[in-house]
Amino acid sequence: MxxxxxxxxxxxxxxxxxxxxxxxxxxxxxxxxxVMSVVYFGIRAVGIIVTAVxxxxxxxxLFEKILKKKNTAGDLSAAVTGLLLALNMPPTIPLWxxxxxSLFAIIVVKQIFGGLGKNFMNPALGGRCFMLIAWAGAMxxxxxxxxxxAVSCATQLTIIKESMPSTLPxxxxxxxxxxxxxxxxxxxxxxxxGFIYMLIRGIVSIRIPLAYILTFAVLTFFFGFNSSDxxxxxxxxxxxxxxxxxxxxxxxxxxxxxxxxxxxGKIIFGIGCGVLTFxxxxxxxxxxxxxxxxILMNLAAPIxxxxxxxxxxxxM
Amino acid sequence: MAVSFKGGIHVKDNKITASCExxxxxPCKEHIYPLVQHIxxxxxxVVKVGDTVKVGQKIADSDAFLSVPVHSxxxxxxxxxxxxxxxxxxxxxxxxxxxxxxxxxxDNPRAIEDYSTLEPSELIGIIREAGIVGMGGAGFPTHxxxxxxxxxxxxxxxxxECEPYITSDHRRMVENxxxxxxxVHIVMHILGLKNAYIxxxxxxxxxxxxxxxxxxxxxxxxxxxxxxxxxxxxxKVLVKTITGKNIPIAKxxxxxxxxxxxxxxxxxxxxxxxxxxPMTERIVTVSGDAIAEPDNFIVPFGxxxxxxxxxxxxxxxxxxxxxxxxxxxxxxxxxxxAPIVKTSSAILAFANPPHVFEKDxxxxxxxxxxxxCPMQLVPYxxxxxxxxxxVDTALKYNVLDCMQCGxxxxxxxxxxxxxxxxxxxxxxxxxxxxxxxxxxx
Numbered sequence: 209m210x211x212x213x214x215x216x217x218x219x220x221x222x223x224x225x226x227x228x229x230x231x232x233x234x235x236x237x238x239x240x241x242x243v244m245s246v247v248y249f250g251i252r253a254v255g256i257i258v259t260a261v262x263x264x265x266x267x268x269x270l271f272e273k274i275l276k277k278k279n280t281a282g283d284l285s286a287a288v289t290g291l292l293l294a295l296n297m298p299p300t301i302p303l304w305x306x307x308x309x310s311l312f313a314i315i316v317v318k319q320i321f322g323g324l325g326k327n328f329m330n331p332a333l334g335g336r337c338f339m340l341i342a343w344a345g346a347m348x349x350x351x352x353x354x355x356x357x358a359v360s361c362a363t364q365l366t367i368i369k370e371s372m373p374s375t376l377p378x379x380x381x382x383x384x385x386x387x388x389x390x391x392x393x394x395x396x397x398x399x400x401x402g403f404i405y406m407l408i409r410g411i412v413s414i415r416i417p418l419a420y421i422l423t424f425a426v427l428t429f430f431f432g433f434n435s436s437d438x439x440x441x442x443x444x445x446x447x448x449x450x451x452x453x454x455x456x457x458x459x460x461x462x463x464x465x466x467x468x469x470x471x472x473g474k475i476i477f478g479i480g481c482g483v484l485t486f487x488x489x490x491x492x493x494x495x496x497x498x499x500x501x502x503i504l505m506n507l508a509a510p511i512x513x514x515x516x517x518x519x520x521x522x523x524m
Numbered sequence: 525m526a527v528s529f530k531g532g533i534h535v536k537d538n539k540i541t542a543s544c545e546x547x548x549x550x551p552c553k554e555h556i557y558p559l560v561q562h563i564x565x566x567x568x569x570v571v572k573v574g575d576t577v578k579v580g581q582k583i584a585d586s587d588a589f590l591s592v593p594v595h596s597x598x599x600x601x602x603x604x605x606x607x608x609x610x611x612x613x614x615x616x617x618x619x620x621x622x623x624x625x626x627x628x629x630x631d632n633p634r635a636i637e638d639y640s641t642l643e644p645s646e647l648i649g650i651i652r653e654a655g656i657v658g659m660g661g662a663g664f665p666t667h668x669x670x671x672x673x674x675x676x677x678x679x680x681x682x683x684x685e686c687e688p689y690i691t692s693d694h695r696r697m698v699e700n701x702x703x704x705x706x707x708v709h710i711v712m713h714i715l716g717l718k719n720a721y722i723x724x725x726x727x728x729x730x731x732x733x734x735x736x737x738x739x740x741x742x743x744x745x746x747x748x749x750x751x752x753x754x755x756x757x758x759x760k761v762l763v764k765t766i767t768g769k770n771i772p773i774a775k776x777x778x779x780x781x782x783x784x785x786x787x788x789x790x791x792x793x794x795x796x797x798x799x800x801x802p803m804t805e806r807i808v809t810v811s812g813d814a815i816a817e818p819d820n821f822i823v824p825f826g827x828x829x830x831x832x833x834x835x836x837x838x839x840x841x842x843x844x845x846x847x848x849x850x851x852x853x854x855x856x857x858x859x860x861x862a863p864i865v866k867t868s869s870a871i872l873a874f875a876n877p878p879h880v881f882e883k884d885x886x887x888x889x890x891x892x893x894x895x896x897c898p899m900q901l902v903p904y905x906x907x908x909x910x911x912x913x914x915v916d917t918a919l920k921y922n923v924l925d926c927m928q929c930g931x932x933x934x935x936x937x938x939x940x941x942x943x944x945x946x947x948x949x950x951x952x953x954x955x956x957x958x959x960x961x962x963x964x965x
Binding site: 216470520521 | 771843877900
């Protein structure tokens with residue numbers, strides 16, 4: 209009897225989610241921040257974004273082609289890494305540095321360690337830290353937002369740390385992003401909108417960002433070094449709205465591969481990021497500590513995960 | 525207020541046949557009875573080719589305790605005893621009976637009016653002789669389940685029917701609620717219990733109403749509404765939801781004082797005791813987007829699924845997948861010649877089934893399997909261990925708690941069939957576990 213029946217093992221239905229679908233949702237969530245980066249930093253932002261994404265995708269494609277591996281450049285994960293790296297760049301960074309940083313992120317941090325799912329630290333942050341060490345000067349040059357002539361300007365964190373309160377942007381400006389900083393990190397509003405989108409789509413859990421931001425806020429409020437005459441509450445709020453904390457907490461610290469898979473592990477990871485970010489900003493030489501904090505916690509993620517494996521149903 | 529459990533996922537329930545009354549089918553000219561319709565030792569024929577049989581006559585049995593006899597659901601002549609396709613896909617010996625369309629029943633069935641005068645052991649014997657097994661799909665011999673070593677504390681009737689499409693128990697509850705309540709009382713008498721709980725999922729409002737009405741003067745039976753979430757009907761999950769107890773690894777509900785029985789099984793217990801006739805038929809849902817007129821049917825055992833699909837007016841589109849059971853755990857079929865057995869609750873046919881597990885992407889550690897596993901396991905670790913034949917890691921992460929509900933595979937974005945991987949390593953894990961237990965560890 210002729211038939212075209214397909215025989216497979218159960219289950220025979222699925223939620224229809226795919227890796228590419230998840231990556232697409234992350235790109236959509238990053239869209240508001242991407243748009244605002246172009247609004248504030250114009251053609252420079254466009255150049256950085258295009259360079260970073262192209263370098264990432266082409267880098268992955270070339271690497272896999274040369275090593276004759278299955279080509280995954282189209283699964284959008286490289287594009288996400290490229291975009292995240294781009295949003296973490298200062299606006300005047302030379303494009304060749306962006307390209308090299310992006311290639312480093314994809315080829316060294318991700319592909320050499322085994323590709324998607326096997327990297328031990330966040331590739332975008334790995335690329336950014338490589339660039340911070342290689343080109344420290346270029347990576348800490350910031351300009352005023354919406355300034356065609358690249359008028360240089362310090363970020364809020366530097367302003368506060370070096371006690372220059374008269375040039376501090378208003379809280380409103382800090383919230384919508386009309387401040388100096390890396391192109392994607394300035395607009396808290398855009399980042400929050402993107403984060404809410406990811407929560408609704410079930411892409412990320414709120415645990416890590418919430419634990420991260422709350423821990424950081426509490427530590428900063430009680431122990432932050434506020435040499436200006438603003439209140440601790442205002443000081444804490446500025447700290448949260450600047451330095452890529454929100455970008456890091458929402459989009460980098462929630463990366464699946466490099467964070468614990470267990471619910472309690474996520475909370476501990478978030479707390480750890482909050483503590484480290486505070487410590488680096490408070491006591492360290494850099495005005496911003498998000499990138500290093502997250503990378504250090506990435507290294508600790510496997511052991512956190514091991515220690516927080518949920519108690520199985522049948523274990524007494 | 526509906527109770528629920530941690531984990532699981534709401535799967536679109538597609539209960540399109542919920543309001544279709546269960547209807548009888550036309551006589552089928554040949555019935556096929558596989559000798560394996562239950563968990564345990566297969567039975568052997570007690571008839572031979574050429575024998576005449578009647579409805580309810582025993583045609584196969586075994587001396588083993590963990591076995592249940594098979595009965596004919598029609599009257600006619602035994603034409604063959606040979607290998608045939610079983611719904612699970614295996615080739616199993618089966619008894620072929622040619623229908624004489626007379627449906628002559630066996631003589632003098634022992635109908636019982638007052639079962640309370642009978643000893644539990646006698647009732648258990650009647651249940652075995654009636655060929656009753658777990659009708660929810662597992663097929664565990666009911667007489668064995670009702671003979672626990674220790675006195676149980678809870679009787680839980682499983683009326684969850686959490687798999688999509690299947691409405692067999694749904695119709696049973698709407699059409700025969702009093703018989704189910706009667707069956708519950710019989711089981712309570714057998715087990716020496718004063719209370720029983722019937723767990724029904726919220727999407728079966730009609731059933732909750734029917735059962736509440738049938739039990740309205742009965743204080744010993746509580747109808748519990750459960751949130752509609754898969755796999756609420758899995759017994760480990762059901763026990764936790766209703767009693768709050770966790771069943772320890774590799775143990776049974778009886779080990780925490782619970783007996784869980786499917787609602788249709790309970791119905792059949794009542795029928796067997798009251799009429800003295802063995803179980804010979806069940807409600808089967810025929811559904812799916814390839815079926816012309818999805819419906820519920822009262823099907824005597826042994827009808828090939830092709831005949832049943834014709835009863836639903838055949839296919840309206842060419843089917844690409846035919847499943848016996850539900851879409852989460854059912855067996856997809858090679859052909860349409862397998863017969864309906866005691867545990868066949870549904871036949872589903874799909875014209876455009878999704879290509880579910882054909883991608884080959886790496887695990888991205890998204891954690892959905894961990895969030896949704898109803899047994900609080902870490903499926904991705906178990907799946908990896910299975911792919912590396914690593915029994916030790918699998919046991920370390922409690923692989924024996926896995927009850928193969930399929931939720932981990934259902935949610936996985938890298939389209940890995942984690943459940944299939946875990947199923948592959950289970951036999952090795954079970955023997956390693958038994959050896960460990962044997963060494964008194």
